Amino acid sequence: MESSKTDTRIWDKINGWSEELELLKSIVAQTELIETTKWGGCVYVLDNKNVIGIGGFKNYFTIWFFNGVFLKDEKKVLVNAQEGVTKSLRQWRFTSKDDVNESLVLEYIQEAIENEKQGKIIKPTKAELTIEMPEIFQKELDVNPNLADAFLKFSPYKQKEFLEYIVEAKREETKRSRLEKIKPMILENIGLNDKYR
Template identity: 55%
Template sequence: MKDLKTGEWTKYNGNWTEANDKIQQVVNETELVKEFKWGGDIYTFNKKNVLAFSGFKNHFALWFHNGVFLKDPYKVLVNANEEKTRALRQWRFNSADEIDVEKVREYVLEAIQLVKDGKEIKPQKSMPKEVSGILRKTLNQDNKLFTSFKTLSPGKQKEYIEYIDEAKQEKTKISRIEKIKPMIMEGKGLNDKYRK
């Protein structure tokens, strides 16, 4: 997949052509449909995300969107980000030689069956986050910005709050606030460009 901001895919694609081809061969044998989401190819069944794969600097990864339900008989799946990820599981390969097409096929077919069976983790509805710190101060100092922020959906507000809160340094928070001000004024969400 290609990161539209950095173009990193072209940098790593050459390293993973064989791995990509092996996984693609399995996917091509199935009912999966390739769609373009979040800057890359996602394979779906009945409009439900099933899997994605891509090469990185040090590994090639195959993600299963509801991988938490997979039986994982070979104990190869990992949760790449336990703080944020509930259902997504990843299978990492350090070389194309590690890819056993038959084992991959087992996992892919089971992942499709999970969708057919309606197995999925529903997104959690979370309480709106409280605006605090420098973002609160900025909003309080600019009535138009405050009004625009309050007209955003709770989900969009949460995205902005988390984006600012994730920054460790004050100068990073300030620079992020300057970046998002025009987006807030236009009524856009932080991640709108990735949505259809």
């Protein structure tokens, strides 16, 4: 996600869209989807799979379709929030309750549910381990075989998360403190972002 300078993408947790979001919720309530909260927002699932979400941003409120790329979108209402970055997610943005055509929104949601039932999803591509091993971390692995063994048990994706965490630090002392923070996590087989998953 781009920086908060891009006003239209700022997630507005205390927003002025409560009435409008209630309208969207009342439409979704007519379906078999189950409401849950993920990433601080309202997400609707089918068999524990994310189908749609709703939320308010600074300049609009929206319904997003996690696999919206598969929707026919005959009315051309869907947008890709991050062109070139987002592969499957599509948003339908509204600026007032008058923009919400209940039967049309319901039609799109039903199509999204049907697509989910048919298993229409874009499988995420496995991230290559393209990040270079930080010297500070390699030295630690060389002197601590238990740490090295534990690190190798992680998937390439989780290994990459640990490496990026160290590499992204600008100062050497920050790199060292981050290394000290992740060592116990690695030894206990806890991924860097496991608590958020």
